[in-house]
Amino acid sequence: MSESDPGLFGPDSITWRVHREPIVSVGGLRSLYLQALHPRAVAGVEQNSRYRQDPWGRLARTSTYVTTVIYGTTEEAERAGRRVRAIHSRMTAVDRRTGERFRVDEPELLRWVHITEVESFLTAARRGGLRLTAAEADAYYAEQTRTAALVGLDPATVPDSVAAVEDYYAEMLPSLELTVDSAATGLFLTVPPLPYGLGLTPVRGFSLGVSALAIGLLPGWARRLYGLPPLPGADGLTSMNTLFLGRLLRSVPIEWIQSPARKRAMERLGLRN
Structure with a gap:
């Protein structure tokens, strides 16, 4: 593999632009709340x-x-995908509602996890201040069909535009619900155990603030499924806080917070931050 291999995307991709935004981490947490609303997932x-x-x-x-899939070489990304596919291929679970055993690598489940993840990354980045045109947002989803292929999905079955993702959510909504597992997972995500005794420090307040922001970024239908009451002005406050946090994090020098995979990619391609 050439040392100049840009990987699946490369520095000119919309994917690199989106994932340069530190606030995508909040999007990652948001995606977990969404994923928990699919009973089988x-x-x-x-x-x-x-x-x-x-x-x-x-x-x-x-x-x-x-970060390996985004910034690694093509070989590294494909190897990471093979490892995930191998792990998933050995896993099954029981649908508590029906007693039916199912494989966790069923395409419907893989697609749900993929879409909730990439849509959450994009939502957090855009609401955090990243300016993308409608065409660029569509391009991000189209690029991300490559990551869907890594986990075993046929890219042709994966929504690849903003409109297609919206249609997908509308199609999935009747099959989503708040189960005992969903509620337990949502509570755990909101108040996770913190290491090193940090749960008794101001770090707990910061953690709760991040969780609240991730919940505030959820679509209205997801908040309703969680039983959260509509609060007047909450969406506006979430937008303001997300934009503030996005701009604050963007002011931090990227070399201080970039992932090791991104740092290696920049060095491999001879690029500067």
Whole structure:
């Protein structure tokens, strides 16, 4: 593999522009709230993952996967995808509503996780101040069909534009609901255990603030499924806070907070921040 291999996307892609925004991390948390509303998706996680025992380790592994796929070489991205496919291929779970056992790598579940993730990244970046045209937003979804292929999806079955994603959510809505697993997961995401005794420090307040922001960024239908009452002015406050946080994080020198994968990509391609 050439040392100048840009990977699946490269520095001129919309994907690199979106993921340069530090606030996409809030989008990642938002996607977990959305994913938990699919009964089978959340059951698959609850019955196969040790995220409750090691939430920060799981977060680190997920972040490493995402940044490897975005910034790694083509070979590195494909290897990461093969590893995820191999893990998923061995996993099954039981639908608590019907008693039916299912595979966690069913296309419907993979597609749900993929769309909620990329839509959340894009939403957080745009509402955090990243200016993209409608065509550029569509291009982001089109580019992200490459990451969908890595986990085993046929790219032709993956929504690849803003309109297609909106239609997809409308199509999925009747099959979404708040289950016991969903509620437990949502509570865990909102008040996760903090390491090193930080739960008794101001860090807990910051953590709650990030969770509240992620919840505020959810679509109205998702907040309703969680049973959250509409609050007058809440959307405006969320927009203001997201924009403020996005601009604040953007003022931090990128070399201070960039992922190791991005740093290696910049060096590999001979680029400067």
